[in-house]
Amino acid sequence: MMDWTSPTPPLQILTSDAFERVGVEVAILREDLLHPEISGNKFRKLKYNLLEAQRLGYTKLLTFGGAYSNHIAALAMAGKIHHFKTLGIIRGEEIKDKIAQNPTLFSASQNGMQFEFITREAYRNKDTPAFLEQLAIDYPDYYVVPEGGTNELAIRGCEEILTPDLHNFDYISIAIGTGGSCAGVLKSTQPHQTVLGFPVVKGIDFSEIIRNFTPKQNYKLVTDYHFGGYGKVSDELIVFINQFKKEHQIPLDPLYTGKMVYGTMHLIEQGYFKQGAKILMIHTGGLQGITGINQVLKQKNKICIE
Numbered sequence: 001m002m003d004w005t006s007p008t009p010p011l012q013i014l015t016s017d018a019f020e021r022v023g024v025e026v027a028i029l030r031e032d033l034l035h036p037e038i039s040g041n042k043f044r045k046l047k048y049n050l051l052e053a054q055r056l057g058y059t060k061l062l063t064f065g066g067a068y069s070n071h072i073a074a075l076a077m078a079g080k081i082h083h084f085k086t087l088g089i090i091r092g093e094e095i096k097d098k099i100a101q102n103p104t105l106f107s108a109s110q111n112g113m114q115f116e117f118i119t120r121e122a123y124r125n126k127d128t129p130a131f132l133e134q135l136a137i138d139y140p141d142y143y144v145v146p147e148g149g150t151n152e153l154a155i156r157g158c159e160e161i162l163t164p165d166l167h168n169f170d171y172i173s174i175a176i177g178t179g180g181s182c183a184g185v186l187k188s189t190q191p192h193q194t195v196l197g198f199p200v201v202k203g204i205d206f207s208e209i210i211r212n213f214t215p216k217q218n219y220k221l222v223t224d225y226h227f228g229g230y231g232k233v234s235d236e237l238i239v240f241i242n243q244f245k246k247e248h249q250i251p252l253d254p255l256y257t258g259k260m261v262y263g264t265m266h267l268i269e270q271g272y273f274k275q276g277a278k279i280l281m282i283h284t285g286g287l288q289g290i291t292g293i294n295q296v297l298k299q300k301n302k303i304c305i306e
């Protein structure tokens with residue numbers, strides 16, 4: 001049985017000439033080390049959802065995701081550990097016969113997850129009443145966890161990321177996919193702290209989403225570092241990730257944490273922070289996705305993540 005009681009991830013202080021020059025202190029909260037497969041914010045987001053499913057007597061979980069989804073990987077593993085059957089509704093029918101070649105789905109299936117593959121169009125409509133009604137008919141006894149895992153219970157889990165001993169930081173950088181983790185962290189801030197949310201998705205107004213979960217306003221959305229949108233990466237980003245790992249021995253994923261750390265470093269170099277500022281970056285995990293993303297990069301003859 002897995003322990004859901006608040007784990008304390010290591011806080012790693014970063015050193016670099018650039019930080020000294022500008023006069024800022026930088027640290028990274030290694031949430032990626034919470035668990036090898038239920039990593040980072042997915043651990044936080046699943047915690048109260050699975051406890052609730054257990055409380056209500058469910059033995060089966062259902063959720064949604066893409067082919068390299070960290071959420072799918074995390075839910076499959078959490079289901080295995082906590083004895084739930086799991087079902088993943090996966091975007092893209094064409095992947096159906098390629099599970100063995102996809103590291104995320106292969107490992108999820110090894111952990112007992114069953115799949116239903118649906119077309120991209122059907123996937124887009126998965127929040128409509130018609131789709132949800134059919135889902136309830138097809139899978140009546142499943143506890144449904146939303147895509148990306150964001151709901152009230154997920155936010156409650158993410159509130160546990162920022163513990164009181166981290167209240168000495170002035171800025172907290174975090175990647176935004178759906179905005180749930182950012183909202184949870186924001187809820188736990190003190191008024192003197194500013195959350196910097198880095199959307200990795202293009203063209204969504206996350207302030208509206210965050211407002212649904214907390215009235216707090218001490219945050220900024222930094223929208224210049226999505227690298228073209230969700231799942232998009234550039235050679236420059238990959239080079240940065242490889243360089244960062246060499247320098248600090250910290251692996252980053254290219255879809256979330258790589259973009260957030262790149263953005264934070266860029267802001268530091270640009271003099272965005274005043275002298276003496278203490279900056280905390282949240283490593284939300286996502287490292288399981290690297291193998292699959294490297295496969296795609298290799299096919300395109302691009303630089304890979306080391």
Ligand SMILES: *Cc1c(COP(=O)(O)O)cnc(C)c1O
Pocket residue numbers: 040041042070071148150175176177178179180181182253256257284285286287
């Ligand atoms: C899912 C994920 C995010 C995004 O979290 P949201 O709560 O959806 O904003 C950030 N980082 C990593 C590594 C993730 O896997």
